[in-house]
Amino acid sequence: MEPEPYFPSPALCSTRWWSKETVAVVTGGNKGIGFALVKRFAELGLSVVLTARDKKKGEDAVERIRAQLGLVAPHHHVHFLVLDVSDADSIKTFASSFKDKFGATLDILVNNAAVSFNELDENSVDHAENVMKTNFYGPKLLIEALLPLFRCSSSSNSSITRILNVSSRLGSLDKVTNVEMKRILESDELKEDEINEMVKKFLRDVRNGTWKSQGWPSYWTDYAVSKLALNAYSKVLAKRYNINTTKLMSVNCFCPGFTQTSMTKGKGTHTADQAASLATILVLLPPHHLPTGKFFLLRNNTTFQQVANSKL
Numbered sequence: 001m002e003p004e005p006y007f008p009s010p011a012l013c014s015t016r017w018w019s020k021e022t023v024a025v026v027t028g029g030n031k032g033i034g035f036a037l038v039k040r041f042a043e044l045g046l047s048v049v050l051t052a053r054d055k056k057k058g059e060d061a062v063e064r065i066r067a068q069l070g071l072v073a074p075h076h077h078v079h080f081l082v083l084d085v086s087d088a089d090s091i092k093t094f095a096s097s098f099k100d101k102f103g104a105t106l107d108i109l110v111n112n113a114a115v116s117f118n119e120l121d122e123n124s125v126d127h128a129e130n131v132m133k134t135n136f137y138g139p140k141l142l143i144e145a146l147l148p149l150f151r152c153s154s155s156s157n158s159s160i161t162r163i164l165n166v167s168s169r170l171g172s173l174d175k176v177t178n179v180e181m182k183r184i185l186e187s188d189e190l191k192e193d194e195i196n197e198m199v200k201k202f203l204r205d206v207r208n209g210t211w212k213s214q215g216w217p218s219y220w221t222d223y224a225v226s227k228l229a230l231n232a233y234s235k236v237l238a239k240r241y242n243i244n245t246t247k248l249m250s251v252n253c254f255c256p257g258f259t260q261t262s263m264t265k266g267k268g269t270h271t272a273d274q275a276a277s278l279a280t281i282l283v284l285l286p287p288h289h290l291p292t293g294k295f296f297l298l299r300n301n302t303t304f305q306q307v308a309n310s311k312l
């Protein structure tokens with residue numbers, strides 16, 4: 001199936017349902033797309049928690065955003081908390097600090113933090129464990145830790161919990177050539193355990209030196225498998241929280257495309273601000289128009305393309 005174009009109408013994009021009481025968390029907010037996302041949320045008037053694994057880098061980033069937007073204490077609504085998504089203890093501490101500071105008020109989680117250790121033309125898997133821990137297990141553990149802190153859906157449904165997983169088209173199913181793996185991932189009955197098993201198998205293939213012949217994606221393989229797993233997990237989660245077509249939680253993936261950040265050594269077709277601006281439109285769609293279980297690609301730097309579920 002070809003990707004379907006997805007053009008939220010300008011009216012939908014400007015329907016403002018949120019306020020300063022709406023709370024968003026962004027991981028990896030000290031630079032790149034994460035930084036741009038925090039800035040955009042703050043610009044739109046939400047309260048936003050910038051998180052970073054390095055306290056100084058995170059605090060500096062918050063200062064830069066406050067200065068750029070002219071936010072002055074005590075009216076600023078950009079906060080900082082330390083969070084290393086590859087560290088289970090850091091995730092626990094973060095959840096506890098969030099609860100102490102904000103209570104169970106979380107409306108939006110953007111899992112943005114990720115790593116790749118490859119140059120653009122390389123395909124080493126030397127850091128595969130770390131890549132998996134940061135890009136797949138990190139968002140998964142964080143979602144599990146934050147579940148009790150999401151604001152309950154109100155009767156008007158205006159506070160549907162929103163999770164946006166920043167992913168990559170490198171992790172789409174059409175990059176997998178292992179027929180059995182593809183069959184499992186494409187199934188409507190896909191289970192979380194099967195995704196965990198897939199990641200374990202990949203790491204075993206890496207340890208055994210057989211990863212090149214097992215039908216995994218052939219470009220930026222460890223990174224691509226981490227995003228493949230994240231996409232699959234998002235689909236499972238979206239299904240779990242979409243009961244009898246009542247959306248209790250919206251979970252989508254977003255690929256920002258080739259964006260000028262540290263990950264691409266500054267190369268790319270567009271800026272982090274452009275990518276963030278599109279991502280925030282998606283995550284802030286009004287409740288009754290909010291999709292779930294979808295994978296969106298940034299297209300022509302200005303619109304989205306929705307990838308059919310079969311390719312997730």
Ligand SMILES: NC(=O)c1ccc[n+]([C@@H]2O[C@H](COP(=O)([O-])OP(=O)(O)OC[C@H]3O[C@@H](n4cnc5c(N)ncnc54)[C@H](OP(=O)(O)O)[C@@H]3O)[C@@H](O)[C@H]2O)c1
Nearest residue numbers: 028031032033084085086112113114257258259261262263
């Ligand atoms: N740029 C692209 O072309 C592109 C394309 C497709 C998808 N993406 C996705 O877009 C997202 C943002 O990437 P980017 O391009 O903005 O890259 P980036 O500039 O390298 O930023 C990555 C961010 O993640 C943080 N991070 C890494 N490991 C972390 C950890 N263990 N705990 C917490 N934070 C951690 C980094 O913090 P430090 O400064 O401490 O390292 C940094 O803030 C990623 O999910 C990436 O996979 C990017």
